[in-house]
Amino acid sequence: xxxxxxxxxxxxxxxxxxxxxxxxxxxxxxxxxxxxxxxxxxxxxxxxxxxxxxxxxxxxxxxxxxxxxxxxxxxxxxxxxxxxxxxxxxxxxxxxxxxxxxxxxxxxxxxxxxxxxxxxxxxxxxxxxxxxxxxxxxxxxxxxxxxxxxxxxxxxxxxxxxxxxxxxxxxxxxxxxxxxxxxxxxxxxxxxxxxxxxxxxxxxxxxxxxxxxxxxxxxxxxxxxxxxxxxxxxxxxxxxxxxxxxxxxxxxxxxxxxxxxx
Amino acid sequence: xxxxxxxxxxxxxxxxxxxxxxxxxxxxxxxxxxxxxxxxxxxxxxxxxxxxxxxxxxxxxxxxxxxxxxxxx
Numbered sequence: 001x002x003x004x005x006x007x008x009x010x011x012x013x014x015x016x017x018x019x020x021x022x023x024x025x026x027x028x029x030x031x032x033x034x035x036x037x038x039x040x041x042x043x044x045x046x047x048x049x050x051x052x053x054x055x056x057x058x059x060x061x062x063x064x065x066x067x068x069x070x071x072x073x074x075x076x077x078x079x080x081x082x083x084x085x086x087x088x089x090x091x092x093x094x095x096x097x098x099x100x101x102x103x104x105x106x107x108x109x110x111x112x113x114x115x116x117x118x119x120x121x122x123x124x125x126x127x128x129x130x131x132x133x134x135x136x137x138x139x140x141x142x143x144x145x146x147x148x149x150x151x152x153x154x155x156x157x158x159x160x161x162x163x164x165x166x167x168x169x170x171x172x173x174x175x176x177x178x179x180x181x182x183x184x185x186x187x188x189x190x191x192x193x194x195x196x197x198x199x200x201x202x203x204x205x206x207x208x209x210x211x212x213x214x215x216x217x218x219x220x221x222x223x224x225x226x227x228x229x230x231x232x233x234x235x236x237x238x239x240x241x242x243x244x245x246x247x248x249x250x251x252x253x254x255x256x257x258x259x260x261x262x
Numbered sequence: 263x264x265x266x267x268x269x270x271x272x273x274x275x276x277x278x279x280x281x282x283x284x285x286x287x288x289x290x291x292x293x294x295x296x297x298x299x300x301x302x303x304x305x306x307x308x309x310x311x312x313x314x315x316x317x318x319x320x321x322x323x324x325x326x327x328x329x330x331x332x333x334x335x
Contacts, residue, residue: 083308180323249315
């Protein structure tokens with residue numbers, strides 16, 4: 001038992017190295033890492049899903065796949081857009097739906113054993129967060145004008161000497177949104193996959209030690225590890241949906257705050 | 263020197279743990295408020311979800327800053 005534990009601790013230390021970006025191949029000076037490859041796979045899958053779903057559009061969809069896709073789009077439109085953005089939400093739904101479906105498919109692709117989630121690296125989530133950040137600031141400027149948008153960070157009805165301090169704090173918290181959007185998605189995906197890796201490593205090592213040493217008692221904990229792995233996998237499936245939803249709903253609430261200042 | 267680097271790595275983990283306490287309590291309180299108010303007025307749930315996510319995101323930001331410090335610190 002002690003031998004297995006020692007081996008487990010030793011292997012677990014080098015686990016993070018599996019999650020670092022490695023250059024797989026280069027095309028014309030562009031280095032493609034495994035995460036970039038999975039990003040392109042997720043792009044292709046999103047395109048495929050939308051093209052298949054929208055091949056024959058009807059007023060009442062008869063195909064199950066199209067109906068499921070329209071349910072997803074309606075979900076973004078009604079429970080994310082209409083409730084969170086409020087007035088004038090229709091214009092932003094295509095952007096939010098693309099974000100949602102890309103992140104969802106990238107997360108779900110990462111759940112396949114052996115595959116990597118494209119959202120499990122900071123570079124890609126950083127890019128997604130920056131797109132969302134530029135988008136809501138652009139619409140804030142467009143809706144209100146530069147000075148009025150800048151002024152809208154400080155809420156109304158606070159004493160005049162407090163306005164610069166509150167404005168500064170609100171401005172910092174606005175700029176930090178790009179960081180939190182990126183790190184939330186990255187941290188959740190990386191931590192989830194790390195936990196799955198730790199549990200599957202434990203299952204393997206305890207089983208291996210039991211087989212090699214011929215002591216079946218050592219193999220018993222691997223059953224418990226396997227059930228933990230199973231439940232964590234179920235939880236990760238939930239997290240894959242939840243993080244896509246949270247990213248979308250936060251983007252939409254930032255858009256709503258930018259175009260309807262209080 | 264090896265002890266120093268181990269101590270630094272351990273302190274990073276402890277620091278992230280400390281950074282996660284406050285946001286954990288905060289998100290718990292926010293979820294409690296959402297559940298209670300949605301049970302009282304189910305028709306307000308959609309609007310409340312928006313406020314809940316903004317509040318949860320704000321308190322979660324602190325834990326995420328702790329995570330960033332874990333990587334860069």
